[in-house]
Amino acid sequence: MCFRDGQQVLGEASERKIQQISLSGVTVKRRISEMLDDIMEQVIQEIKPSPTGMFTIQLNESTGVSSCAQLLAFVRYVFLRDIKDEYLxxxxxxxxxxxxxxxxKLTSLFTTNGITWKKICGGCTDGAPTMLGSKSGLQKHFKxxxxIAKGVHCVIHRFTLASKTLPDALCKILEAVVKCVNFVxxxxxNSRFFQNLCRGMDSxxxxxxxxxxxxxxxxxNDVNRVFELRGEHKLFLEMKGKDDLLSHYNEVLWEPRLSYLADIFEQLNRLNLKLQGKERNVFHHIDCIRAFLDKLQNWQRKxxxxxxxxxxxxxxxxxEIEEDHLLDxxxxxxxxxxxxxLESELKRYFPKFEKERKLVRNPFSGTLDIAVIPDDGQHEFLDLRNESAVRDLYEEKYLTVFWCSMxxxxxxxTGRITLSHGPKLKPSTRKKAAAQRKLRNLRNKW
Known part of the structure; x- marks a missing residue:
């Protein structure tokens, strides 16, 4: 069944006929390109009549296995009284x-489609110097x-960088896991032999x-799978006579440390997934990071x-092991x-959470000081705060839907409510992080 914008276009009979048509690679490529152009045109047509007239853009430059450098862009804008995220x-x-x-590239695209830079109120990128550099980075050119554009370092990217920090002992375990997996x-x-071995053991x-x-x-996912198949993996290495790889399994604390690595990565993956998806905003991200920091402190006590x-x-x-190892x-x-x-790294990448905009998060908060609101918005704020129908809407709708409706x-x-992808990283912290990365690179080089 073929659909366009949620509506049925062709029936099942026509779909079967289309599937029987043999298409060349050039034709498939051309049609995919036409579909992408159509999607981009639809998104641009939604951005232009946006009620606020503003949007934010999220960029990522990535080089694939074929050494092809690609620039990907996503936009966030107001559409039908809600904030919408779309691939651009x-x-x-x-x-x-x-x-x-x-x-x-961006200027050429905007000029062709009649979009002005003044409509951008925020830009989200990763932490690469090309993107976040304070002297010649993309964020500087944005401003x-x-x-009025606010440059931010992607929260998910920052969290991923912090979670990759491992002590030497765990790094060695991860390297050993990768070597063992690559051998299979x-x-x-080897892959077929290992598959038959797992089948024979009802794994x-x-x-x-x-x-x-x-x-x-x-x-x-890799470490967890190795832990779940550690018995089968060890037996397979014995059968293959790989004593160099098998030596890791013979270490006393290998399995406890491997299991801890699997557990902590599982927790990090769960948090990473919480930061993704629809209805995710800066407040949700901050809450998730704060909760995880509290969990880390609680785990240390336990x-x-x-x-x-x-x-x-x-x-x-x-x-499974001897009791004395429990209190080792x-x-x-x-x-x-x-x-x-890990706690220290998270606090370094998120040095100080910005003061939550109480006006945005809860305009009906009893502790909200009207003095922090600009003069031209104070009258509207007082009207909004004392309107009972608005309060009911705030309690019923998502935060984004509420503000778009206002x-x-x-x-x-509401014109001061920006569509932010995440909290800003202070320039001093970026410089400190860059200096530490350079120092680590020099140490690794020597």
Missing amino acids: FCIQLETTTTALDVME EVAL KTGDL EHEALLFYSKVRWLSTG VSAGNFAMFENISIVLD PSLKNFIIQHLKS YQSYPKL
Whole structure:
């Protein structure tokens, strides 16, 4: 069944006929390109009549396995009394990938479609110098052409950078896991042998998962799968005579540390998924990060008392091994130190949460001081705060739907509500983080 904008276009009989038509690669490519152009045109037509006339853009430059540099863009704008997120375009960067190249592509696109830079009120990027650089980065060029635009460092990207920080002991375990997985996965014969072994042992899974640095969730999925198939994996290495890889399994604290690594990555993956999806805004992101920081502190207290109940995998391993390992000081200290370092990294990437805009989050809060509201919006704020129908709407609708519904009645007040993708990272913190990265690179080089 074929659909367009939710409406049926062709019946099942026509669909079967279309599926029987053999298309060349050039034809398929052309039709996909036409579909993408049509989607972009529809999004642009929705942006232009937006009630606020403003939108934010999220950019990401990525190089694929074929060394093709691509610039992807997503936009967020007001549509039908709600904030809508849509894919805008994917453009190839033919040569260099500097901030000027990105600006040139964006300017050309905006000029062709009649969009002015003044309509951009925010830009969200990753932390690469090309994007977030304070001297020649894309964010700096943004502010030169869009004076009200607020540049932000993607919250999900920042969280992923913080979660990748591992002590040397855990790094060695992760490297060993990757080597063991690659030995099985890189050869077709080994993959088939391992699959038959898992089938013969009635295992829940029959294959290991590849680890990819680009895919943020792959680390946790890879380590968890290795932990679940650790018995089968160990037996397979014995059969293949891989004593160098098998030596890891023979270490005393290998399984407890592997299980902890699987547990902590599972928690990080859950938080990563919470930060994604519809109806996710800066307030939701801040709440999730704060909750996770509290969990880290709580886990440190529990591990200090010898309680590992919150870590499912390590609890299973500790029940299987000797009792004296349950209170092994080195194991407890190892876990506590990593939890502390993870907490420290999160606080470094999120140094100080911005003061929550109480006006945005809850305009009916009893502690909200009217003095913090600009003079031209104070009258509208007092009218809004004392309107019972507005209060009922606030309690019934999502925060984004509520403020989009208020634009017609209170334009001066709601005009100050920006469509932010995440909290801003202070320039001083960016410089400090860049200096620390350079220092680490020099150490690794030597």
